Amino acid sequence: MGAQWKAKHKDLAANAKGRLFGKLSKDIMIAARHGADPAANSRLRLVVEQARKVSMPKDTLDRAIKKGAGLTGEAVHFEHVVYEGFAPHRVPVMVECLTDNVNRAASEMRVLFRKGQLGTSGSVAWDFDHVGMIEAEPATPGADPEVAAIEAGAQDVEPGEDEGVTVFLTDPTDLDLVSRALPAQGFTVLSAKLGYKPKNPVDPASLSAEALEEVEAFLAALDANEDVQNVFAGLAG
Numbered sequence: 001m002g003a004q005w006k007a008k009h010k011d012l013a014a015n016a017k018g019r020l021f022g023k024l025s026k027d028i029m030i031a032a033r034h035g036a037d038p039a040a041n042s043r044l045r046l047v048v049e050q051a052r053k054v055s056m057p058k059d060t061l062d063r064a065i066k067k068g069a070g071l072t073g074e075a076v077h078f079e080h081v082v083y084e085g086f087a088p089h090r091v092p093v094m095v096e097c098l099t100d101n102v103n104r105a106a107s108e109m110r111v112l113f114r115k116g117q118l119g120t121s122g123s124v125a126w127d128f129d130h131v132g133m134i135e136a137e138p139a140t141p142g143a144d145p146e147v148a149a150i151e152a153g154a155q156d157v158e159p160g161e162d163e164g165v166t167v168f169l170t171d172p173t174d175l176d177l178v179s180r181a182l183p184a185q186g187f188t189v190l191s192a193k194l195g196y197k198p199k200n201p202v203d204p205a206s207l208s209a210e211a212l213e214e215v216e217a218f219l220a221a222l223d224a225n226e227d228v229q230n231v232f233a234g235l236a237g
Helices: 010-015 017-034 042-053 058-068 102-115 145-152 172-185 209-224
Strands: 079-087 091-099 128-138 156-159 166-170 187-198 228-233
Touching: 017 042, 017 058, 017 228, 042 058, 042 172, 042 187, 079 102, 079 209, 091 102, 091 209, 102 209, 128 172, 145 156, 145 166, 145 172, 166 172, 172 187, 187 228, 209 228
Parallel strands: none
Antiparallel strands: 079 091, 091 228, 128 166, 128 187, 156 166
């Protein structure tokens, strides 16, 4: 399941489309604070490419850019908050939120974690590495991910969720540097962000089918929350 949990079932993925647009809109608004022109704003360009890849409506995309850049007269205030704890069966979880109401987010996290265990700051973070995560796909035939990682300055590579996609892992401070270096190594960058990679992931095979379903349902409920941007679960595979 990788470091970032994603809904795998088609019905879940279909139902999550609207929520995905909402999460991307937040990312776009925050990136657009540094300029509304994707050509001059690399962070915005990457998020816009992600939005287009999942067919976000152009009106929604343009509105998010203008709102984030302050061109609509609306104030945009989101706070970044990280919650940590355990899903059922002691699977460690890091949850990143972007919220305009911290009290609401905290209250909803307490409710969602009733089926698991909400931890204090640092209670789970020690079991994750904070890393840069770059999803990229070959732009030229025969492009070698491992060679590209070495040349671009990435620390490691692993297979992505989608076929043909490689995740390049970097030091957090090298995220932008590696993102800009990968195209010269024959790779097209699809997304680039900071995230959490589990140090000691739980093997799903060690859980019963019923237990794994409980974990999946818990993670899906977290992901469905409007304040949640990313869910990183300590599950292998």
